[in-house]
Amino acid sequence: MIETVFLMIFSFGALVGAVAMFFLRHPMRVALALIGTMLSLAAIYAELGLHVIAVFQVLIYVGAVMVFMIYAIMLLDVRDRSFTERFSPLLVAGLAGLLLLLGVLVDGLLRTEPVAAAAVNGDAFRVGAFAIVFMDEFWVYFALAAVLLLVAEIAASAVIDVRRRGGDAADPGKENGRG
């Protein structure tokens, strides 16, 4: 029972963070709200017994991705129209879409039979079993993902290299091509 309460608390936290992202003007605050959501989710994962995933969520998302994002925000302290005007011209249409998609999802959720209650404990998921399955069956995919990551890093450094040299001779065509 206590687990359900925790789940509800953290779910609420995640939702609050997500909703807050809409209204905060400054990207830095948006980023902080997102971090809050992510941490709530990590807590939910831990609650579900997926401790490994929870750790990765904190390490990779909060530790790497969001820190990188914050660096970018600090680098690009541009106060342009996107800063003064929070919302795009499609605000109304976007909100209509929000209602539409939510309606459909809720409708779908209500259609499904109540499933057997999720076992909110650590029994169903063991790190050891996960590791064995992971290395037995999914190592190829993991290797592929690693290659993807490597390629992304090379690409990123290439892009940065362009930027560095582009500072001397502005060449928008080249940048557009890269973009």
Add this chain to the structure above:
Amino acid sequence: MTAMNGMLTLLVLLPLAGFILNGVLGRRLGPVFVNGVGVGLPILAFLTALWAWRTLEAGGGVPIIETVFTWAVIGEHVFEVAFYLDRLSAVMALIVTGVGALIHIYSIGYMRGDEGYARYFAYLNLFLFFMLLLVLGRSLLVLFVGWEGVGLASYLLIGFWFQDVTKARAGRKAFITNRVGDAGFLLGMFLIFTTVGTLEMDRINEAFAGGLIPLGVATAVGILLFIGATGKSAQIPLHVWLPDAMAGPTPVSALIHAATMVTAGVYLVARMSGVYLEAPAASTLIAAIGVLTAFLAATIALVQTDIKKVLAYSTISQLGFMFLALGVGAYGVAVFHLFTHAFFKAALFLGAGSVIHALNGEQDIRRMGGLARRIPWTFGTFAVATAAIAGLPPLAGFFSKDAILWFALASGQGGAAWLWALGSLTALLTALYMFRLLWLVFLGRSRMEPETERHVHESPVTMTAVLVVLAFFSVIAGWFALPHYLEPLLPVPALRFDSALLHWAQIGFAVVLALLGLAAAAWLYQDGGRRGDEAWERFQRLHRMLAGKYFVDELYERTLQRPWRWLSDRIFLRLGDRVLIDGSLHGLAGLARWSAAVFARVQSGSLHWYAWMTLFGLVAVLIWVWRHV
């Protein structure tokens, strides 16, 4: 069956080689080359035909079959391109190549200096090729290829001077009219194939001779094939194209539209005699159509004023005689008349060509006259041929026409008094209009334009020599007993009454008729046709009807052409083509353009818009999934 040595294939391919060489190189290499190829190869073909004929006779008349290649194997049916030489096709091949070679020689003089000299000989050789294919083909399929091919060559040569719209139209008319007949021919072929299971003519004849084919089918086949023959051989009701076909060069009229191609229908019926022996109703129809055509065409020929038109109607009339003979079962006699007719009608046409040549293109016999002394060779040969066609003994036409009239009266297979009476009347008319032509063109006083008269000249020797040869054959061709020669192949019908006295009486009567026609023509037309004109004054309505060719063209125009044109214009062009086809295509194009314009807006470059569309698509997919899965 004698050994196959490629003789027949060579015979067929020689003119084809001439066509290809002249068609491809003739224009560049000049008239000497064109003459060598265009005239030399037909002469070679004639020699080959002679050789083939000797080989056939050496083998005792046993048919020679040469299979060139297998055209198609469909299930158990094998379609071969094979040549078949028996006495009938040998006679035809000799006529085609012999008269053909002579007319090629004549053309050297007639066509000299024409712009399309090489083209002319190429077409003429092409015609010979297809005609030989028609005559020698063993299967109806090969015959049909030749049949269509000669139609094509005829079309090309009628419209040879295609810059002149009326001539081009005449070619088209011939082609289209022939298509009507070809439809009948094709249906007949289909019917034969479904009935007998083969298209090889010797086997078809055997099958029909077996007597197991139902009478209805035999009659239907006979009538359908005869419809094809009426198209090619210009019989009622498809005779309208032949007079217009005179738009072509005169040697073409002589070769294609008098001596050979138009007799293809006669050849077809004779070749399929096995079918017609089993179909008396179809034979009766043929006899009736034949004699009617002969009579009506002869009456029209009486009043024509164009020298070639007179001869054209005369050709139709003579073809009618041939069909009369076919209809009463005297197939050999029909081929006999075909044989003699080829010579004297070629002589007449070439003589007419010589006259036209001498008069620098003048074709109206009202502006001729008195040419006998100016162009004596032409006159002499023309007179001989006229006498031959009129049936004066002992010239060629006398024998063949008398045989036809005798069988029309006495044949046990549909001979009847009315056929004989109408045929005899036609014989009288034939003599009348032919001698009228002779008198108006060559005798009496000159009615030529002074300008034309000054330039009158005898034709070159290549032309007159050919005329002499043809006139010679017009004299002697009747002395060959062709029906007897063909009898093993085409049996002579039994007679209703075997009376030698009656036969002699009939012959005497026919000679009297011919002489009567001669005398009447001499009296009516001796002085430029003044008496003839006075006589026609009394029968003005009849004259108008004959001069208008019974208004058959006008009838077709009104009953067929106009509704068809209306249908084409309103239904097919305006509704079908413009509204349905063009409309739907333009509609499709418009739809594509419109939708492209709509979808082009989608790619606006706005990320937000793309994301919104993603959302919308997601919603749609989810709804669809939950509805259907």
Add this chain to the structure above:
Amino acid sequence: MDNTHLLLAVSGTLFTLGLVGVIVRRNLLVMLMFLELMLNGVLLSLAVFTQLLGVEAGAVLMLLVFTVAAAEIAIAVPILLLLVRAGHTLDPGAYGGLKG
């Protein structure tokens, strides 16, 4: 409503909010962060189903999604920096001419 439904509802809501956020916010960096929010929403549903069905593959997939997310951000941020250097704005409306 049991826990599973609750968490799935949260997952769907996070995803929807992320997508709508991409639509309605103007700032490119913020839009990127909403993309991350969408990914997180999906990850939550994966976690729920992993737990529910006891299948390790779901966890593996999550791990891979982490990797992809890291790769994505690693390439997206430099591109963004370049874009801003060229156009001096974070408003995607200014880059409509690219017709991407």
